[in-house]
Amino acid sequence: MVKNKTTDQTNPPSDMERIKKEGDYLRGTIKEGLEDRITAAISDDDNKLLKFHGSYQQDDRDLRDERRRQKLEPAYQFMIRARMPGGIATPDQWLVMDDISEKHGNGTLKLTTRQTFQLHGILKWNLKETMQGINNALLDTLAACGDVNRNVMCNSNPFQSEIHTEVHQIASDLSNHLTPKTRAYHEIWLDEEKVVDSRTPEEIEPMYKDLYLPRKFKIGIAVPPSNDIDVYSQDLGFIAILEEGKLQGFNVAVGGGMGMTHGDTSTYPQVSRVIGYIPTEKINEVSETIITIQRDYGNRSNRKNARFKYTIDANGLDWFKQELTTRLGWEIEEARTFEFDHNGDRYGWVKGDNGNWHLTLFIQNGRVADFENYALKTGLREIAKAHTGDFRLTANQNLIIANVTSRKKKEIKELVEKYGMTAGENHSALRRNSMACVAFPTCALAMAESERYLPSLVDKIEVILDEAGLNEQEIVIRMSGCPNGCSRPALAEIAFIGKAPGKYNMYLGGGFTGDRLNSLYRENIAEEEILEILRPILIAYGKERNVGEHFGDYVVRAGYVEEVLSGLDFHAAKTDLFVKK
Numbered sequence: 001m002v003k004n005k006t007t008d009q010t011n012p013p014s015d016m017e018r019i020k021k022e023g024d025y026l027r028g029t030i031k032e033g034l035e036d037r038i039t040a041a042i043s044d045d046d047n048k049l050l051k052f053h054g055s056y057q058q059d060d061r062d063l064r065d066e067r068r069r070q071k072l073e074p075a076y077q078f079m080i081r082a083r084m085p086g087g088i089a090t091p092d093q094w095l096v097m098d099d100i101s102e103k104h105g106n107g108t109l110k111l112t113t114r115q116t117f118q119l120h121g122i123l124k125w126n127l128k129e130t131m132q133g134i135n136n137a138l139l140d141t142l143a144a145c146g147d148v149n150r151n152v153m154c155n156s157n158p159f160q161s162e163i164h165t166e167v168h169q170i171a172s173d174l175s176n177h178l179t180p181k182t183r184a185y186h187e188i189w190l191d192e193e194k195v196v197d198s199r200t201p202e203e204i205e206p207m208y209k210d211l212y213l214p215r216k217f218k219i220g221i222a223v224p225p226s227n228d229i230d231v232y233s234q235d236l237g238f239i240a241i242l243e244e245g246k247l248q249g250f251n252v253a254v255g256g257g258m259g260m261t262h263g264d265t266s267t268y269p270q271v272s273r274v275i276g277y278i279p280t281e282k283i284n285e286v287s288e289t290i291i292t293i294q295r296d297y298g299n300r301s302n303r304k305n306a307r308f309k310y311t312i313d314a315n316g317l318d319w320f321k322q323e324l325t326t327r328l329g330w331e332i333e334e335a336r337t338f339e340f341d342h343n344g345d346r347y348g349w350v351k352g353d354n355g356n357w358h359l360t361l362f363i364q365n366g367r368v369a370d371f372e373n374y375a376l377k378t379g380l381r382e383i384a385k386a387h388t389g390d391f392r393l394t395a396n397q398n399l400i401i402a403n404v405t406s407r408k409k410k411e412i413k414e415l416v417e418k419y420g421m422t423a424g425e426n427h428s429a430l431r432r433n434s435m436a437c438v439a440f441p442t443c444a445l446a447m448a449e450s451e452r453y454l455p456s457l458v459d460k461i462e463v464i465l466d467e468a469g470l471n472e473q474e475i476v477i478r479m480s481g482c483p484n485g486c487s488r489p490a491l492a493e494i495a496f497i498g499k500a501p502g503k504y505n506m507y508l509g510g511g512f513t514g515d516r517l518n519s520l521y522r523e524n525i526a527e528e529e530i531l532e533i534l535r536p537i538l539i540a541y542g543k544e545r546n547v548g549e550h551f552g553d554y555v556v557r558a559g560y561v562e563e564v565l566s567g568l569d570f571h572a573a574k575t576d577l578f579v580k581k
């Protein structure tokens, strides 16, 4: 058996492995902890198991100091994330999430970078009722977080609605196929009686077994030419292969991921690599087999090196392909050709091939709220009441009002106008291609602001873009409050990753179609330096770019940053190769 060099399975397992082992298939003492009225928190071990149920304990970081001064425990609250393959919700489901966010949450909805809803600010006393409300709406949260397969993403491009329907069904079936089988979720949240029987652990979780995976695992399905789901960032990506508009099968890409730790070069973002092609009907079998390889070889001692990308990089792609063939008992075919043209969304109204209309709206950083002078949340609620189609949450944190019949179009259009919702037409192309993770105040790992800061930074960059004549030039810009990379910043043409309050590392040179990593250009800089550094580069790009040349490609050609084709070269990449100073 090949030994995983990052793993060395002889090292002691991490504490998380103990928690999973003792947790009795995700039960722990969550049920008891919820009933404890003395504290608004639950125990650390239970919090780690709670993630598998789609929820995290957090505290409001804006209130931390004040509460400490008042000798109060932190303002504990919970985030809940739904599992919603491909990001499709019915109008009724929208209304339920909206209602819960008002009743128990912080009054906002977050549309995430993996096409689902997050609710923030739920108090422990309201968690169970909230979970039940979500389940009553025929949604659930099981496996939305934790060391399991997460929300399966799929392309939501309304230009290909027939294919979208087919691919969405595949994503949904795959998600069900890979969902944990334990009844813990039903017992804790839905009051199902615990059944004591003589089943062996393997029968309870035939794929995950009792320790589940070494780390989170993510799957996404792209439909070329759109790479909206950033297939190269997924642990396991599928690229639909179409012939004459009909789905034939999928290319399989393995070992992508965005997370890293500042100052630790054993961690890095990585792009997945295409290893072959499979017919459509093999997708569940291949996914399950790949997951079992990661289950058996992933690093269970050091969680920082536990993602599938490290398992592959440590053992090599050839080893992986051989292992896959052995486990499958058949060989996957050679990869087929495909081409991506963008990883962003296409905004505005479009008529799908099913005759219905689809409207892609720009939702800045996925935050649905009633802002001053912009009643976005109320407007979407009114749309949900009138709408007879569905909603699609995109991987770029935007929203598609999908399947609007010709008869309904006028009414929806009037509501969009009444509430001043935008399909991005009054924004620069930069803003339309911007994305920021949550960060402060709810994210415990944030080092700097992200969602609350990027919009104002974009305002300032727009001034430079005007000067450079680039207002309509599409440039992908992303910000994350820490190097975990929840906005997939390592694939952006311009990226900022938080280092400390107000300070960011700046990265340049990602591929416009999401196929190339960027590289570190400047470290630990604040707004003034960011603008000072970006200005001459954008002005030069405005003057010197070749026809159709994207910003990410230009900064590589002009030598600002070196091209990074593999995460293994991410930290070694050079800057200012031949830039005149």
Ligand code: SRM
Pocket (backbone or CB within 6 Å): 056, 058, 079, 081, 111, 112, 113, 114, 115, 116, 117, 118, 144, 150, 151, 216, 218, 233, 256, 257, 258, 259, 260, 307, 366, 436, 437, 438, 439, 442, 443, 444, 445, 484, 485, 486, 487, 488
């Ligand atoms: Fe993420 C952890 C938010 C997509 C990489 N992510 C977190 C936590 C739960 C913080 C924590 O562990 O305490 C954040 C909760 C913040 C909050 O207050 O809501 C968080 N991640 C998000 C969301 C909501 C960002 C957003 O603004 O949309 C996204 C929810 C997606 C979903 O619906 O499932 C989100 N996270 C991502 C992505 C993008 C993706 O999957 O396409 C990534 C990069 C891809 C990847 O996984 O490699 C990502 N999140 C991480 C990591 C780093 C993992 C790693 O490999 O090192 C962490 C930290 C961890 O796991 O230890 C993390």
Ligand code: SF4
Pocket (backbone or CB within 6 Å): 437, 438, 439, 440, 443, 444, 445, 446, 447, 450, 480, 481, 482, 483, 484, 485, 486, 487
């Ligand atoms: Fe939090 Fe970091 Fe993810 Fe942003 S990137 S949501 S700061 S974990």
